[in-house]
């Protein structure tokens with residue numbers, strides 16, 4: 684029983700780690716702008732943000748910037764005391780806590796024109812829908828990890844010090860762990 688709990692916890696950790704990797708470009712192809720009439724509220728409502736996700740503001744820094752502000756400042760487009768200001772035109776911000784994150788462009792008039800964004804990062808314990816495990820329904824096969832033959836295409840015979848090889852080994856280990864997690868869960 685203890686083993687199963689450990690396995691389940693390990694699975695959850697792995698899946699959380701995998702799901703943390705999302706990077707969202709604000710406004711998608713339009714970016715962070717006023718001229719495309721992007722509804723950033725609508726844009727944000729189509730996404731589910733998790734702690735660890737990264738949002739990327741891309742814009743022409745001659746015309747725009749990014750200010751992180753409080754809710755009150757967000758509502759009134761008050762740019763007098765931003766929490767932080769970003770001005771590179773290629774600003775990536777990692778979401779490190781849950782709740783609402785308020786941003787707008789601090790150039791006069793732009794927030795009023797709709798260049799403002801309210802991101803809601805869901806609480807870590809909020810239930811995220813778990814998709815079905817990506818394994819076949821063939822439960823008769825023994826649990827042999829399918830990743831043992833993962834070899835880089837270069838065909839290097841010995842252990843290679845290259846980053847690509849080590850990354851693929853890590854990926855293979857993650858896949859093997861995930862598969863074994865699901866197999867273990869199904870076996871009990």
Ligand SMILES: [Cu+2]
Pocket residue numbers: 716717746747748788789790793798
């Ligand atoms: Cu602007």
